[in-house]
Amino acid sequence: MEVFVSGVQTLSETGVTHVPSQYIQPPQDRPHQPITTSSSDSLNIPIIDLFNFNPQHSNDVRAELGRACSDWGAFQITNHGISNSLIKDMIDVGLTFFSECSITEKSKYSCDPNSAASEGYGSRMLVKEDSVLDWRDYFDHHTFPLSRRNPNRWPDFPTNYRGVVEEYSNQIKELALKLMSMISENLGLQSSCIEHIIGEVYQNITISYYPPCPQPELTLGLQSHSDIGAITLLIQDDVGGLEVLKDEKWVTVQPVSDAIVVILADQTEIMTNGKYRSAVHRAVSNSHRARLSVGTFHDPGKIRRIAPAAQLVDKDTLARYKEVVYGEYVSNWYSKGPEGKRNIDFLLIDPLLLNQQ
Numbered sequence: 001m002e003v004f005v006s007g008v009q010t011l012s013e014t015g016v017t018h019v020p021s022q023y024i025q026p027p028q029d030r031p032h033q034p035i036t037t038s039s040s041d042s043l044n045i046p047i048i049d050l051f052n053f054n055p056q057h058s059n060d061v062r063a064e065l066g067r068a069c070s071d072w073g074a075f076q077i078t079n080h081g082i083s084n085s086l087i088k089d090m091i092d093v094g095l096t097f098f099s100e101c102s103i104t105e106k107s108k109y110s111c112d113p114n115s116a117a118s119e120g121y122g123s124r125m126l127v128k129e130d131s132v133l134d135w136r137d138y139f140d141h142h143t144f145p146l147s148r149r150n151p152n153r154w155p156d157f158p159t160n161y162r163g164v165v166e167e168y169s170n171q172i173k174e175l176a177l178k179l180m181s182m183i184s185e186n187l188g189l190q191s192s193c194i195e196h197i198i199g200e201v202y203q204n205i206t207i208s209y210y211p212p213c214p215q216p217e218l219t220l221g222l223q224s225h226s227d228i229g230a231i232t233l234l235i236q237d238d239v240g241g242l243e244v245l246k247d248e249k250w251v252t253v254q255p256v257s258d259a260i261v262v263i264l265a266d267q268t269e270i271m272t273n274g275k276y277r278s279a280v281h282r283a284v285s286n287s288h289r290a291r292l293s294v295g296t297f298h299d300p301g302k303i304r305r306i307a308p309a310a311q312l313v314d315k316d317t318l319a320r321y322k323e324v325v326y327g328e329y330v331s332n333w334y335s336k337g338p339e340g341k342r343n344i345d346f347l348l349i350d351p352l353l354l355n356q357q
């Protein structure tokens, strides 16, 4: 296993007052540009009460979900069936690992920095050498299919770490499947349609740790991107820092205790033939408090071919996206970088169609 050289937590803890140049974003990508703050302050992403999937509320919930998917691609859900204590435990084990384990202990789990999304502890997201670095350290867990899951590769401190991650992984996957089926039904598709295109769900859980940054105005905790797979479910502590791009303005996702943030990812945009778009988002850093989030990604297997659902394409509504082998999409994303949504734009059959529909 490669040795983890140094993440941003070490930098932050050594008390640097200026961030090293590799972390400085080009001016147009820095947070808090005038255009990104003013009018977006009062705007929030939708918060949808799922009423624990009680059928009595299903029509209203579906309607709200449909609106949130088409208007935003990102929203928060409450009463989703995952207990508050499990959410709290998941955040707590992550915080304990990052804040209480020594760098030597953490480095035992270092991921392979030359291979995209490899399991373990790391800091660099892209393989590309010249990319600006994020002010973030992370721990990535491979959790589904079960053949990829090996808790021995995860921290054993705190002692409940592995058990909590396993339980969280199982429950959040069930929730993701329910959301996928509701999304399918909302589009008039069979409830199993999206799950069917994806095939066996690949799930990764990434704990992101954003230490305080001495110059948050020059850096990003995580650069602007849309997620690669199908659907991401994210929990965060109360610090805040996640932002979603809406009508060219960055909107802060206010932390809501016990809520889960749902982020539609690129393969959902393809499968829904652009009816639901993936959300561009980023994380900003701050100078006073470390922040922790846990993103759970639900993706197709690498060999799956992803294309718009056949039922959404006919002579009047053409396919907007080319079919793609998911593994090729992933390699491009990691080698070229996200840069907004350029990877999915590359699959557009005719960008002009987007403006016509």
Ligand SMILES: O=C(O)CCC(=O)C(=O)O
Residues within 6 Å of the ligand: 206, 208, 222, 227, 234, 236, 241, 242, 281, 282, 283, 293, 295
């Ligand atoms: O930390 C966050 O709020 C965002 C994380 C994220 O977008 C990701 O890991 O893809």
Ligand SMILES: [Fe+2]
Residues within 6 Å of the ligand: 225, 226, 227, 232, 281, 295
């Ligand atoms: Fe993301």
